[in-house]
Amino acid sequence: MDRVVEAKSVDAFDDFAQKSGSGLLLAYFWTSWADQCKQMTQVVNELAKESPQVLYVTVEAESVPEISLRYEITAVPTFIFIKNKQVIDRLDGVKVPELTKKVRHHADMNASPPPMPVSQTPHKEDINTRLKKLISASSCMLFMKGSPQEPKCGFSKQIVEILNSKNIDYATFDILEDNEVRQGLKKYSDWPTFPQLYHDGELLGGLDIVKEMNEADEIEGTLPKKQSLDERLKTLINTAPVMLFMKGSPDEPKCGFSRTICGILEDAGIKYNSFDILEDNDVRQGLKKFSNWPTFPQLYAKGELIGGLDIVKELQESGELMNMISD
Known part of the structure; x- marks a missing residue:
């Protein structure tokens, strides 16, 4: 296989x-x-x-x-x-x-x-090949000490603060967790210190370079930005043809309204995905404003708001729910 x-x-x-x-x-x-x-x-x-x-x-x-x-x-x-x-x-x-x-x-x-025949035994990947893959794993890649949540040196903390302040979309690698990467990267990029920031596979530099870019207002025009909350909400709403934002999950609803609307959808044979708004307060608060609908659950079909429990109940009782979902 x-x-x-x-x-x-x-x-x-x-x-x-x-x-x-x-x-x-x-x-x-x-x-x-x-x-x-x-x-x-x-x-x-x-x-x-x-x-x-x-x-x-x-x-x-x-x-x-x-x-x-x-x-x-x-x-x-x-x-x-x-x-x-x-x-x-x-x-x-x-x-x-x-x-x-x-x-x-x-x-x-x-x-x-099971052991492979000698002729098929894969060779261990050389360090340069591995470094290229790591560097290219994200459009913006930061090799640092620790994580963005817990930087383990002052330089790493400062560069994270700059990137976060500009809402830059970046991935990280903790070089303290892998000495082979830590030592190999110094030689590979001819840059002896950390953190090191890469964009589209190329080294931009360390903290001093990022500071200079920040002072020259060059960061936002060079590095990719994270999705805005509205963009993220649009992505979530369109995750599936029918999307339910609820409290808890269909298996474990955490409010009576969510439990009831799940039952209606399941009885009607409607396939849907769900998002637990209790797990993400940004989504919970943002969706209220985004859709001008103050309560949950909220049901969406093909990216458009159908409504909450009351609306879904009315559609079910009138026999229009399946038509509304499939239109």
Whole structure:
């Protein structure tokens, strides 16, 4: 079996899960319209070469909504780690170093694959090849000490503060966690200190360079910016043809209104994805203003607001709900 396969149906996905047995299955949820998924698809293909004992199953989130609903996929890319048909870990978003670390960790817990013939035994990837992949893992890549949440040196803290203040969209790698990368990067880029910031695979420099760019107002015109809240909300609303913003999940609703609307949709046979607004206050508050609708749950179809529980009840009672959803 190929190590990267696509599940185009629930039956196909369940069959892959069955065949993976006690081994690790990594389910990668993506969509064709999300640019960030193009990058992560490349990362998954590289991970498959590095950890061939893992079965990588790609799922187009909107094409097989039953699987997306099963694992509460509310945004892409999302990675679900499965062993013995049980979810053992999860990662949401473009977090290349963290994904790599999780795959290695969980893969190491599995039995090694059978020895390959000598002629087919893969050579260990050389450090320069690995560095190129890490540097290109994100359009804007910061090699630092610690993480943006917990910088472990003053220089790293300062560069993070500058990037955050300009709302720059960047990924990070903690060089304290990997001495091979730490030492190799100094030689590879001929830059002896950290942090180091890269854009489109090229070194921009360290803290001094970023400070100069900031003082010259050059950062925002050079580096990619994060999505605004409105852009993020539009992305979430269009994650699936039918999208429900609720309290809790369909399996565990955390308010009576959410429980009732889930029951209506399920009784009507309507397939939908959901987002737990209790898990993200930015989305919870932003959606009220974005759609001019002050309460939850909120139901959307093809990117347009249908309404809350009262509206959905009325549509159900009049027999118009399915037509409204499918129009």
